[in-house]
Structure formats: structure tokens, C-alpha cells
Amino acid sequence: MGRRAARVRGAAIGIATAAVVVATTACAGQSETSAAGQPGEAPVRTVEHARGITQVPADPQRVVVLEPVHLDTAVALDVVPVGAAVLSEATGVPAYLGDKADGVEVVGTVPEPNVEEIASLQPDLIIGTETRHAALYERFAAIAPTVYMASQADPWQDNVRLVATALNKTERAESLLDDYRARCEQVATEHGTEGRTAQLIRPRDGILTLYGPSSFAGSTLECAGFTIPPRDWENSISIDLSPERAAEAQADLVVVTSLNPADPTTMPPALTNNVGSFPDLHLVDMSYWITGVGPLGGMTVLDDIDRILDATPS
Numbered sequence: 001m002g003r004r005a006a007r008v009r010g011a012a013i014g015i016a017t018a019a020v021v022v023a024t025t026a027c028a029g030q031s032e033t034s035a036a037g038q039p040g041e042a043p044v045r046t047v048e049h050a051r052g053i054t055q056v057p058a059d060p061q062r063v064v065v066l067e068p069v070h071l072d073t074a075v076a077l078d079v080v081p082v083g084a085a086v087l088s089e090a091t092g093v094p095a096y097l098g099d100k101a102d103g104v105e106v107v108g109t110v111p112e113p114n115v116e117e118i119a120s121l122q123p124d125l126i127i128g129t130e131t132r133h134a135a136l137y138e139r140f141a142a143i144a145p146t147v148y149m150a151s152q153a154d155p156w157q158d159n160v161r162l163v164a165t166a167l168n169k170t171e172r173a174e175s176l177l178d179d180y181r182a183r184c185e186q187v188a189t190e191h192g193t194e195g196r197t198a199q200l201i202r203p204r205d206g207i208l209t210l211y212g213p214s215s216f217a218g219s220t221l222e223c224a225g226f227t228i229p230p231r232d233w234e235n236s237i238s239i240d241l242s243p244e245r246a247a248e249a250q251a252d253l254v255v256v257t258s259l260n261p262a263d264p265t266t267m268p269p270a271l272t273n274n275v276g277s278f279p280d281l282h283l284v285d286m287s288y289w290i291t292g293v294g295p296l297g298g299m300t301v302l303d304d305i306d307r308i309l310d311a312t313p314s
Helices: 068-076 093-101 114-121 130-143 156-166 170-191 216-223 243-249 295-310
Strands: 019-021 044-049 052-057 064-066 083-086 105-111 125-129 147-150 198-204 207-211 238-241 251-257 279-283
Touching: 044 147, 052 207, 064 068, 068 083, 068 114, 068 170, 068 295, 093 279, 093 295, 105 114, 125 130, 125 156, 130 207, 130 295, 147 156, 156 170, 170 216, 170 295, 198 216, 198 295, 207 243, 216 295, 238 243, 251 295, 279 295
Parallel strands: 064 083, 064 125, 083 105, 125 147, 198 251, 251 279
Antiparallel strands: 019 044, 044 052, 198 207, 207 238
């Protein structure tokens, strides 16, 4: 369950988790939602985040998100953003979200969100990431109240909580995370995963990227009872191996990401030609194993693990 998760932080960002600060009159027991400052003004809340403290709408209606975990979490909380930056404009909104994300407009990519398109949507809340979007914060803040999480490499469940705080849905988010952990325990119990190792491999650019226990997929494998084989993760969520070192990725369960997991030719030769080290490989969908960060993606990955283990002899 990510018990060895590293805490990777954005430079000079000391905020571990988001906290809600009561706006205006800070009397004990006051609700997270404050009254409007002037007659006719919408209620606001004050949210602490990686860039400081920002007043945000108590019930935001036009949200723009710039990170996969923002999109997944918002949709899981029944807040469909009007706009989202995506990892690939060609692919668009991840398919695993299904019709829950209908109507979300693509506003550039995660590393390069389109400020003009975002402004045209007239958002009332923008959620971004300090490590990716630091240079754009002032431009976004001039458009709408803007909340930044510190880093996409931080423990994903902490980032879910920050998004939920910004959306004023913290209790619902905790319920979703409880459901995720309960599903982990169910998979672990049904398949007896304790004591077994697992490794996720992502082939790209002629190398093999291995994901560690602090990554989204790695922490989900560990949540389901597996252990990621120990190694020096170099204070990162992943490390790269050359194909010649592929055997170092051995584990009891090895899953390999693919844009088309139904196509066996997408399995890299460095693995298929090494049957002695990898006798039982499984292709999985990159759209949620890598980019499906959040409560919905987590449950989808767990369903995949359950399916793979059902079809794999003990």
C-alpha cells in the first residue's frame, strides 16, 4: 500500500497536503463555506495550496483542470470540467472515463496548456501543478481563482485530496479512497498476493521504464498486496533500463503498458526474447495504468489486476 512511498516535492514547496482555511470570520465550528463578502456576491472559500492561499467559489461550476489526477478526481466527484489539458491532443480525454467526461473541451496538453482557450471558457476555477505550470500561474490567476498542487510526483492520494478541497468535496473524496482501499484488500485476499512481487514496465524510445512504489501504478500494485522489487529508485517514481538490462525487471507478475494491449506485437522484443526471465507477460492499457491517476483510474487498474490474476495459474 505504498508504505515505502517517497515524498517527491516541487522545489521550495513545503505543503504536504491541502488544508481548508475558513474565510472571513474564523469562529470555531464554522462551515468550510463562508458567506459572501458583499450582498449579491457568491459564497467563497479559502484554500491553502502550493502557491499560498486563494479564495475560490464554494460551488465552482466552470472548472478547468491541467493534470490527469485533476480530471479523474473531478469526474469521480461528479464535477465535469469545462476544459482539461490532456497528455495527447490526438488521443484526447482518456477513454476509460467513458461518458462521465462528456462535454470536456481539450485546452492543450499537460505540459503546454493553451491559456487563450482556457480564458475563452470563462472558468470560475483553474487547478494546475507547480512543477509543470509555475510560469503560467499569474496568467491563470488573472483569468480565475487558481489552485496549484505542488507536484504530479507527490503521492497521488494526497493530490486527490487537494483537488477535492478545491472543489469543496473532501468527504466524498475520502469515501472514494476508502472504496479504492477496500477493493485493494479484496483483490489481495482473493488472489493471495502477499509475498509476491510485481513490476510495471513502460516501453518507450528504445528503453524500458520501470515504475516504483511511489508511482500511481506501483502504489496500486502494492495496495493490492504485491511488493515492487527493491532497487535504488533515485528519489523518483521510475527508473530507465536499457534493453540489455531487461532481466533486472523480473517479478512474479510483470505487466507491460501498450497503446493497444490487444496487439501482441506491441510487446518489446527485449522481453519476448527473454523467456527465461519473463515466462508470463501481460500487456495492459497505458491510458489508465500510466495516465489514469485518480480514484476512477485506480479502480480500473485494480479491475485489470483482478482479471489478469483470474486468468493466471497460481
